[in-house]
Amino acid sequence: MPSAIVALSKDILHKPERVEATPAASVVDTIEQQVYFVEKPQKNDLLVSVLKKENDKSALVFSRTKHGADRIAKTLKKKGIDCEAIHGDKAQNARQRALSDFKSGKIRVIVATDIAARGIDIANLEMVINYDLPDVVETYVHRIGRTGRAGNSGVALTFCTQDEHMMVRDIQKLTGKPLNAVLYTA
Numbered sequence: 431m432p433s434a435i436v437a438l439s440k441d442i443l444h445k446p447e448r449v450e451a452t453p454a455a456s457v458v459d460t461i462e463q464q465v466y467f468v469e470k471p472q473k474n475d476l477l478v479s480v481l482k483k484e485n486d487k488s489a490l491v492f493s494r495t496k497h498g499a500d501r502i503a504k505t506l507k508k509k510g511i512d513c514e515a516i517h518g519d520k521a522q523n524a525r526q527r528a529l530s531d532f533k534s535g536k537i538r539v540i541v542a543t544d545i546a547a548r549g550i551d552i553a554n555l556e557m558v559i560n561y562d563l564p565d566v567v568e569t570y571v572h573r574i575g576r577t578g579r580a581g582n583s584g585v586a587l588t589f590c591t592q593d594e595h596m597m598v599r600d601i602q603k604l605t606g607k608p609l610n611a612v613l614y615t616a
Contacts, residue, residue, distance in 0.1 A: 461578035465588045465598055465609040473589050476614050477502070477561060478509045480587065481539060487556040487585075488532065491541045492573050493517075494562035502561060503541045513539035544569055552576065560588040567600045587612075 439446055468476050481489060493499040496517040503515035514528035514537055531537045533552060542550075544564060555577045564570055570588075577584025588609060590598050602608055 460581065460583045461574055461586050462583070463574065463586045463588070463607060463609045464612045465590050466612050466614045467590050467592075467595075468614055470591050472614070473561060473591075474502075474505050476589060477559065478506065478511065479614075480559065481506070481511050482509075484557060485538075488535075488538045488552070488554075489540075489557040489559055490550075490552070490555055490576055491539060491559045491561050492564070493541055493543055494564065496543055498562060499541045499543055506539060506541070511539055512537040513541055515541045517543040518545050544573070550576065553579075554582055555579070555584065557585045557587065560586070563588065563590065563594045563597045567597065567604050570601050571605060 466476060477491065491502060491513075493502055493515075496519050499515040499517050503513050506513045514531065516525045516528050520528075528537070528540060529550065529552075532540050541561075558574050558577045560570070560573060564573065574584075574586035577586060588598065588601075598609060
C-alpha cells in the first residue's frame with residue numbers, strides 16, 4: 431500500500447487493523463519453473479521431445495488459440511502421443527470425456543486454451559507446458575497453478591520465442607521468481 435494511504439488511514443481511523451491476503455500473482459515454491467528459448471518452427475519438435483522424455487508424467491499444454499490447440503494435438507497424435515484438445519469450440523460432453531480420459535490415465539496429455547482450462551481441477555498434475563505464452567502476464571500464474579497443488583511438486587515449462595522475451599521478463603517481475611533457462615538443441 432502506498433505510504434500516503436497508510437499515513438492517511440492512521441490519521442482517519444481509530445485502532446485500524448491491517449488484513450493482508452496473498453497476492454494473486456504468487457507462485458508456490460513446489461513448482462519448478464523452466465524456460466526454453468526456441469524459435470517458432472522448433473516448438474513442435476521440442477514439445478514432442480519433452481513429452482517423450484517425460485513419458486511417465488501427465489501434462490497440460492497451453493495454446494493461445496483454439497486452432498493452435500487442435501493443431502498441436504494433431505501433431506502429437508501423429509508422433510504417437512495420446513492426447514486430446516479442449517477449447518470453447520468443443521462440445522461440453524467432448525471436453526468432459528477428454529478430462530475423464532486424462533484423469534483415468536487413458537491419455538496423459540491435454541492441450542487446452544485458457545478459457546477451457548478455467549476451473550479444471552486435476553489432482554497430482556505433474557507438468558504444465560506453456561507452448562504459447564499468454565497474452566496477459568497474470569494468466570501465466572493461473573496456468574502454472576494447475577500443478578504443484580496440495581503440497582505436491584510440479585514442473586512448469588515455457589517455450590519462449592524471440593518476440594516473447596519481454597513477456598518472460600514481465601512474468602519474472604510479477605512473480606518475483608526466476609524462470610530457469612534450459613538449453614534445447616534440435
